[in-house]
Amino acid sequence: MAKKGKRLAEAAKLFDRSATYTVNETVRIVKEAATAKFDETVEAAICLGVDPKKADQNIRGAVVLPHGTGKSKRVLVFAKGEKAKEAEAAGADFVGDDDLVAKIQQGWFDFDVVVATPDMMGTVGKIGRLLGPKGLMPNPKTGTVTFEVEKAVNEIKAGKIEFRVDKAGIIHAPIGKASFSQEQLEENLNTLLEILIKMKPSAAKGIYMKNITVSSTMGPGVHVNTATIQ
Structure with a gap:
């Protein structure tokens, strides 16, 4: 546990935990913070302004990531x-x-x-x-x-992933590996965000994309500035 704590402490020096960043900046920070000895998975957690209890707001779907996930599915x-x-x-x-x-x-x-x-x-x-x-x-x-x-x-x-909003209104989805290039991770993340924006329920009121966090398996979460998305 101490080793993991030291790694996270070092990663935290790369950015301001209270700040939000563009997709480009977020991906760059996440890649720099991925220092584990294995190829870490990069995941996005997207908090949506929906009520999953209502059928017309229970978002579920799939999308083909342009660069896949880095994992071959059986x-x-x-x-x-x-x-x-x-x-x-x-x-x-x-x-x-x-x-x-x-x-x-x-x-x-x-x-x-x-x-x-x-x-x-x-x-x-x-x-x-x-x-x-x-x-x-x-x-x-x-x-x-x-x-x-x-x-x-x-x-x-080719890299199709399925996603579904959980009880807290959050969608968790892998967008690649830390070994992916900056451009590949950006394109995968943007593709996921674009499909979610298109799926916005007409019944959803207020802010739709409330929070977007990207992290690697062993790294800290970096927040995307949602204003740059919407």
Whole structure:
């Protein structure tokens, strides 16, 4: 713990914790503060002026980051016939139907994202109580329930991330690795912010983007000046 405290203390010297910065400045500081011996993940925490308890303000979606996340995702696809062949050709890691259901019921979860064709949702529903708590249940809003299997797999492999506002109105999302270039992290963050702005519910009143914080795995949070975004 002492070692982590020393690292954070050194990182804190790089900026004013009470100040806010442009996206460019924020990314630069976060990269400089990422001094761990591994390639730290860079994450954005965006506090929105919405009420998640209301269905029309419960923001959920997905976006393809232009430079990916730096992590290869294992994709499982529930499909049959030609759609199963399409998934395999697209590079899905696991493809099947009842056989995969049986494996998951036995405790197997060696995958990161689940895609299903609409006709397979009855089968997937059998393990909904297992997939749901882990955030793995396919959903049309995130493009994971679709007959366009090839497109879905390609987008996920290319860096598609899913996001959902939590009970506190905050969206947490990875935007890359500390080893990414300044430009790559900026573009990923701006892409995420742009899609969230477009998704602003008409029922949301007052300030929409209340707070944006970017940090690396072991680094301090740096606040973005929301006025430069909106």
